Amino acid sequence: MTAGRDEGQAAGGSASAELTEEIERTREQLGETVEALAAKADVKAVAREKAAQAREQAADRIGQARSQLAGQATKARQNILSASRPVREQLQGSAEVTGAAVWQALPGRVQRAASQAAAGARRRPAALVAAAAAALLACIAIVRRRRR
Numbered sequence: 001m002t003a004g005r006d007e008g009q010a011a012g013g014s015a016s017a018e019l020t021e022e023i024e025r026t027r028e029q030l031g032e033t034v035e036a037l038a039a040k041a042d043v044k045a046v047a048r049e050k051a052a053q054a055r056e057q058a059a060d061r062i063g064q065a066r067s068q069l070a071g072q073a074t075k076a077r078q079n080i081l082s083a084s085r086p087v088r089e090q091l092q093g094s095a096e097v098t099g100a101a102v103w104q105a106l107p108g109r110v111q112r113a114a115s116q117a118a119a120g121a122r123r124r125p126a127a128l129v130a131a132a133a134a135a136l137l138a139c140i141a142i143v144r145r146r147r148r
Helices: 002-043 043-105 108-123 124-147
Strands: none
Touching: 002 043, 108 124
């Protein structure tokens, strides 16, 4: 009879151990499930996470928009420069022709005086700047007196 009891207890002991292990696994799963539910129920944490995601998305979109705008601005600048080049060249040519015509129409004495003034300005640019500043101040003074 002792042998039969020992076998029954051994069979009952292994079943008890299996049952204990299953209970522990169920407890762990239940704990994980409770933690997941608690995380979902934490409204502040969920709101913070969504706000962080929204900030990241907004930053990404802003970065993309900036790079697109920079590319478009560069392209527009290049288009404007290439389109304005013929106009600039035409205006420069017209200004040269007009300047030459005006120069030819000036009396010889005026041409000589203008050439001497230009040569003096090239030799002493500081004097030219000082004369321009004095002329500007004189114009400002005249305008102020007329307003009174």
